[in-house]
Amino acid sequence: MRALRKIAAGVLELLREIGDERAYARHLAAHGTRHSAEEWRKFSDERFRAKYQRAKCC
Amino acid sequence: MPFLRRVVWAAIACGAAVCLGAIALSRGEQISSIWLVAAAACTYLTGYRFYAKFIAARVMALDDSRATPAERLDNGHDFVPTNKWIAFGHHFAAIAGPGPLVGPVVAAQFGYLPGTLWIIIGAVLGGAVQDFVILFASMRRDGKSLGQMAREEVGKLGGFVSLVTVLMIMIVLLAVVALVVVNALAGSPWGTFTIAATMPIALFMGLYLRYWRPGKVLEVSTIGFALVLASVFGGQWIAGSSLAPVFTLSAMGVAIAIIIYGFFASALPVWLLLAPRDYLSTFVKLGVILMLAIGIFVVHPNLQMPAFTRFVDGTGPVMAGKIFPFCFITIACGAVSGFHALISSGTTPKMISSETDATQIGYGSMLLESFVAVMAMIAACSLEPGVYFAVNSPAGIVGKTAEAAVKTISGWGFPVTAQQMADMARHAGEVTLFGRTGGAPSLALGMAHIFARGGGGDAVLGFWYHFAIMFEALFILTIIDAGTRVGRFMLQDLLGHVWKPLGRTSWMPGVIGASLMVVIGWGYFLIQGVRDPLGGINSLWPLFGIANQLLAAVALSVATTILLKMRGPKYMWITCAPLLWLVIVTFAAAWQKIWSPVPRIGFLAQAAQLEASGATSAAVQAQIFNNRLDAVVCGVFMLLVAIILLDSARLWFGILRGTEDRRVAEAPFIPSRLNAEEA
Numbered sequence: 001m002r003a004l005r006k007i008a009a010g011v012l013e014l015l016r017e018i019g020d021e022r023a024y025a026r027h028l029a030a031h032g033t034r035h036s037a038e039e040w041r042k043f044s045d046e047r048f049r050a051k052y053q054r055a056k057c058c
Numbered sequence: 059m060p061f062l063r064r065v066v067w068a069a070i071a072c073g074a075a076v077c078l079g080a081i082a083l084s085r086g087e088q089i090s091s092i093w094l095v096a097a098a099a100c101t102y103l104t105g106y107r108f109y110a111k112f113i114a115a116r117v118m119a120l121d122d123s124r125a126t127p128a129e130r131l132d133n134g135h136d137f138v139p140t141n142k143w144i145a146f147g148h149h150f151a152a153i154a155g156p157g158p159l160v161g162p163v164v165a166a167q168f169g170y171l172p173g174t175l176w177i178i179i180g181a182v183l184g185g186a187v188q189d190f191v192i193l194f195a196s197m198r199r200d201g202k203s204l205g206q207m208a209r210e211e212v213g214k215l216g217g218f219v220s221l222v223t224v225l226m227i228m229i230v231l232l233a234v235v236a237l238v239v240v241n242a243l244a245g246s247p248w249g250t251f252t253i254a255a256t257m258p259i260a261l262f263m264g265l266y267l268r269y270w271r272p273g274k275v276l277e278v279s280t281i282g283f284a285l286v287l288a289s290v291f292g293g294q295w296i297a298g299s300s301l302a303p304v305f306t307l308s309a310m311g312v313a314i315a316i317i318i319y320g321f322f323a324s325a326l327p328v329w330l331l332l333a334p335r336d337y338l339s340t341f342v343k344l345g346v347i348l349m350l351a352i353g354i355f356v357v358h359p360n361l362q363m364p365a366f367t368r369f370v371d372g373t374g375p376v377m378a379g380k381i382f383p384f385c386f387i388t389i390a391c392g393a394v395s396g397f398h399a400l401i402s403s404g405t406t407p408k409m410i411s412s413e414t415d416a417t418q419i420g421y422g423s424m425l426l427e428s429f430v431a432v433m434a435m436i437a438a439c440s441l442e443p444g445v446y447f448a449v450n451s452p453a454g455i456v457g458k459t460a461e462a463a464v465k466t467i468s469g470w471g472f473p474v475t476a477q478q479m480a481d482m483a484r485h486a487g488e489v490t491l492f493g494r495t496g497g498a499p500s501l502a503l504g505m506a507h508i509f510a511r512g513g514g515g516d517a518v519l520g521f522w523y524h525f526a527i528m529f530e531a532l533f534i535l536t537i538i539d540a541g542t543r544v545g546r547f548m549l550q551d552l553l554g555h556v557w558k559p560l561g562r563t564s565w566m567p568g569v570i571g572a573s574l575m576v577v578i579g580w581g582y583f584l585i586q587g588v589r590d591p592l593g594g595i596n597s598l599w600p601l602f603g604i605a606n607q608l609l610a611a612v613a614l615s616v617a618t619t620i621l622l623k624m625r626g627p628k629y630m631w632i633t634c635a636p637l638l639w640l641v642i643v644t645f646a647a648a649w650q651k652i653w654s655p656v657p658r659i660g661f662l663a664q665a666a667q668l669e670a671s672g673a674t675s676a677a678v679q680a681q682i683f684n685n686r687l688d689a690v691v692c693g694v695f696m697l698l699v700a701i702i703l704l705d706s707a708r709l710w711f712g713i714l715r716g717t718e719d720r721r722v723a724e725a726p727f728i729p730s731r732l733n734a735e736e737a
Contacts, residue, residue: 014147018340019275023135030134040272041329048328050136053547054404055224056540057397058157058231058390058606 020047067107074100078178081365082171088360091436094170095354098178098432102425105182110190110421117621117629118194120413125730127200128410137201139411139732142418149406150423151340153189153398154347156235156534157391157606158431160497163504164599165388166438166446167376169366172385174435180386180393181428184636186421188610189398191617191633193420196403197410198724204403204613208702210723211619212709216702220612221548223698224400227605228545229576230691231397232320233583234602235534237594240312240584241496242527247305248293248487248520249527250312254305255289256335256532257319263334275337282338286532290524294487309588316538317581323539324546324573332539339533346529350433353508363439363446368470375451376495377596378658383647387603392431394640396609398424412733437504438497444474445482445491449500452593453493463492487520495593498534502526545576586684589677592658597688600651604692607644608699611637615706622713623720630710641703648696652689661689 016022027043028035059067077097081089114120131137140148165173196202202210205224209217243249263282271277296305307315323331372380377388391397402420410416438446447467448456456463460476467474483491486503494500506522547563549572554561560568587594614637622630654660657667665685668678712718 010143013141014144015276015341017140017144017148018151018344019279019337021273021275023138024273026134026138035273037269037272041268044267044329044333046135048333052328052332052540052543055228055397055400055544056155056537057153057401058155058235058395058537058602 020044023047067104070100070107071104074104078175081174085365088362090358090360091354091440092358094174094361094432094436095358097174098429101178101182102429105186106417106421106425109182110186110417113187113190113421113632114414114417117625117632118191118416120194120416122412122414122733123730124413125728125732126197126407126410126413127725128408129730129732130725130728131200131408136405137408140409142411142415145406145409145411145415146419146423147344148409149401149419150426151344152401152405153391153395153423154343154427154430155391155397155537156238156498156530157395157397158389158427159434159501159530160235160238161389161392161599161603162431162435163438163497163501164376164450164595165385166363166435167367167369167374167450168381168385169370170361170363170435170439171365172370172381173389174432176386176389177392177428177431177435180389181424181431184639185392185394185398185428185610186424187632187636188394188396188613188617189402189424190416190420191621192399192613193402193407193410193416194413195617195620197407197413197416198722200725201408202403204399204616207403207620207723208612208616211616211623212702212706216612216616216705219698219702221552223605223609223612223695223702225545225548225552226691226695226698227397227602227609228541228548229579230583230598230602230605232538232541232545232580233587234595234598235537236313236316236320236580236584237587237598238496238498239316239531239534240309240588241494241593241595242498242502242531243307243312244309245306245490246297246488246527247302248297248524249531250305250307251296252286252289252293252524252528253531253535255292256286256338256528256535257331259285259289260331260335260338263338264330267334268329278334279337279341282334283342286338286342286528287525290521290528293524294520297487310585313581313584313588316535317577317584319535320538320542320581321573321577324542324577325570328543332536332543335532335536336540339536342529343533346526347430347433350437350505350508351429353505353512354433354436357508357511359436359440359508359511361436361439362442364443367443372656372659375447375455377599378592378656379600379647379650383643383650384600386643387600387607387647389431390603390606390610392428392434394607394610394636396606396611396613399609399613412730434501437501437508439504440507441500441504442472442474444468444472445479445503446500447472448474448479449491449494449503450497451493452495452591452596454591454593456493460490460492485516485519486523488523493593495595497595498527498530502530542573542576542580545579546572549576586680589680590684596658597661597685600647601688601692604644604648604651605695607640608648608695611640611644611699612702614640615702619706619709620722622710623722627714644699645696648692651692661685661692665689 128139205220208220266278370381456466505526509522510519587598617633657664665682713720
C-alpha cells in the first residue's frame with residue numbers, strides 16, 4: 001500500500017512538473033514572492049517564450 | 059555481481075534470445091502479441107543493464123562528484139536539479155510524438171517481423187545510444203544545442219548546415235503529420251467535430267488559466283479533458299444529425315482548415331491557444347500510451363498479419379519500395395530519430411542533477427519510445443490483413459469502388475469483403491474506411507479493437523475509434539502549431555542577417571511575414587500530398603523518414619567526433635557503427651527516391667511518366683513539378699548531410715594522424731555539492 005501511495009505521489013509530481021506547476025512554485029520561492037494572477041502571468045510569459053522556441057519532437 | 063543476480067540476468071538475456079527467435083522463426087500460424095512484448099522487454103533490459111552501463115562507465119566515465127549544469131547554473135527556470143524519474147517522464151513526454159505510432163503502422167505492410175526487429179535492435183544499438191551520447195555531451199557543455207556543439211566540435215560549416223537541415227526537416231515534418239490528420243478527418247463528421255471542438259476548449263483553458271484561476275494547470279487540464287471526452291460523445295450525435303454536412307469536409311477542406319489554424323496558432327499569443335493545448339495533449343498522450351500498454355497486456359491479441367508479406371519486393375500499396383532500405387526509413391522515431399538529438403541537447407540536460415541519471419533519462423526514455431512503436435505495430439498487425447490493406451491502400455492503387463478494392467486486395471491473398479468493411483465502418487461510426495491512408499485510421503481501428511475487447515465489444519468500437527483519432531489529431535495539431543512557431547523563429551533568425559527588423563520576434567510585420575512563409579512552406583507540401591493520386595504518404599513519408607534519419611547521421615557524426623576526442627579510436631565504433639548503417643540506408647533510399655526507374659518509387663521517373671502520358675491539364679503539370687521539387691529536396695538533404703559527414707571525416711583523420719586539435723570543449727570540472735551532501 002505504501003509503495004502504491006509512493007507511485008501515485010510520484011505520478012502526481014510528474015504531472016505537476018509537466019504542467020509547470022512545480023516550476024511556478026520554484027519561481028515564487030526563488031523570487032520570495034507570493035502567488036498572484038500578475039505573478040503567474042509574468043512567470044508563464046517567460047516560461048512559454050523559452051519553451052516554444054524549441055522544436056517539438058515527431 | 060552476486061551469483062543470484064547473474065542467474066537472473068542470464069535468464070533475461072536468454073528470454074530475449076528465445077522470444078526474438080520465436081517471432082523470427084514462426085511461420086504459417088498466428089502468434090500472440092505477448093511474444094513481441096516479451097522480446098522487446100527482455101532485449102531492452104539486457105541492453106540497458108549491459109550496453110548502456112558499459113557506455114556510461116567505460117566510455118563516458120559518468121561522474122557523480124562532478125556538478126551538472128543544473129546544479130552549477132541553477133536559476134529556478136530552465137536550469138533546475140530535478141528528480142531523475144521526473145526528468146525521465148519530462149524527457150519521454152518531449153520525445154514521444156506521432157512518429158513511433160504512424161511509422162510502424164505504415165511499415166506493417168512488409169509484415170510484422172522486419173519492422174519489429176528494426177524497432178527493437180535499432181533502438182538498443184542506435185537510437186538510444188544517439189540520445190544518450192548527445193545528452194551526455196550537452197550536459198558536459200552547459201546544455202548546448204546540437205547546432206552549437208556541431209559548430210564547436212566539428213566546425214562552423216557543420217553548425218550552419220545543421221540549422222538549415224533542421225529548418226527543412228521541420229517543413230517536411232509538419233506537412234507529413236498534417237497529412238496524417240487530413241486523411242483521418244476527411245469525410246468524417248464525428249472526427250472533425252471532435253477536433254474542431256478542441257479549439258474553443260483550448261481557448262477556454264487559456265482564458266481560465268490566464269484570468270480566472272491562474273497557475274491551476276492540472277485543474278484546467280482535467281476540465282479540458284472532460285470537455286474533450288464530451289466532444290467525442292457529442293461527435294456521435296452530430297454525425298447522425300442535420301449538422302453532419304457542416305462537419306463533413308473533403309480532404310482539401312480539412313487541409314485548408316489546418317493551414318489556417320497553423321497560421322493563427324503561430325501568430326496568436328502562446329498562452330491563448332498553444333500552451334493550453336500542449337498541456338492537454340501531453341497529459342492525454344501519456345494516459346493513452348499507458349492505456350494501450352495495459353490493453354495489450356490484458357487482451358494480448360494474436361497477430362493476424364504474417365511475419366512477411368509479398369510486399370517485401372517493393373510493390374507495397376501503402377508505400378512503394380523494397381524492404382531494404384525503405385523499412386528502415388519508414389520507421390525512424392521508435393528506432394533511431396535525429397529529432398531526439400534536439401531534445402537531448404535542449405531542455406533535458408539542464409534538469410539532470412547527477413551525471414549517472416543520464417543513463418536512465420537518455421537511454422531509458424528512448425527504449426520506452428521504442429516500446430510505444432512495438433505497441434503500434436501490434437495494434438496494426440492485430441487487424442485482419444485484408445482490413446489493414448483496405449484502410450491503408452489509396453484508391454489510385456486498389457480502385458475507386460468498394461468492389462474493385464476488395465477484389466484487388468483479396469487477389470493479393472488477403473481476403474476481405476465489401477460487407478465486412480461496411481460493417482466495420484458502421485461500428486466505427488464512419489461512412490467508409492476504404493482508402494483512409496496515413497496510418498492514423500488503421501492505428502485507431504487497431505487500438506479501438508483492443509480497447510473494445512477489454513469490455514463492450516462492437517457497441518463501444520465507435521467511441522474508442524474516435525477517442526483514438528482525437529488522441530492522435532490532438533497532439534499532431536500541437537506539433538503543427540508549435541512547429542510552425544519554431545520554424546518562424548528559425549526563419550526570423552536567418553532573415554535577421556539580411557535585414558535586422560526581420561529578426562525581431564516582437565515586430566508584428568516580421569512575425570506575420572515569417573509565419574506566412576513557414577505555413578506556405580509546409581502547406582504547399584500538404585496540398586501536394588492531398589492531390590497526389592497515390593495518397594501522398596507514398597511520397598511524403600519517405601521524404602520525412604530520410605530527413606529525420608539524416609539528422610540522426612548529423613547527431614551521430616557530432617557524437618563520434620566527441621568520443622574520438624575524449625577516448626581516441628577505441629570506442630568510436632559505438633556511434634560510428636549506427637552512423638555507418640544510417641548513411642547506407644538513407645543515402646540508398648534517397649538515391650532510389652530520386653533516380654529509381656519505377657514511377658511509384660522514383661520522383662523523376664514519375665514525372666517522366668506523367669509527361670509521357672501527354673496530359674496537359676494544370677493538375678498533371680502540377681504533379682510533374684511537385685515530383686521534380688521532391689527530387690530536388692531529397693537531393694539537397696543528401697548534399698547537406700554529405701557536407702557534414704565529409705567535414706567530420708576530415709577532422710577524424712586529422713585527429714587520428716595527430717594533425718588536428720583533439721581538445722574537447724567541455725565545461726571545467728567543479729565538484730558537486732549536491733551529491734556530496736547526499737553522500
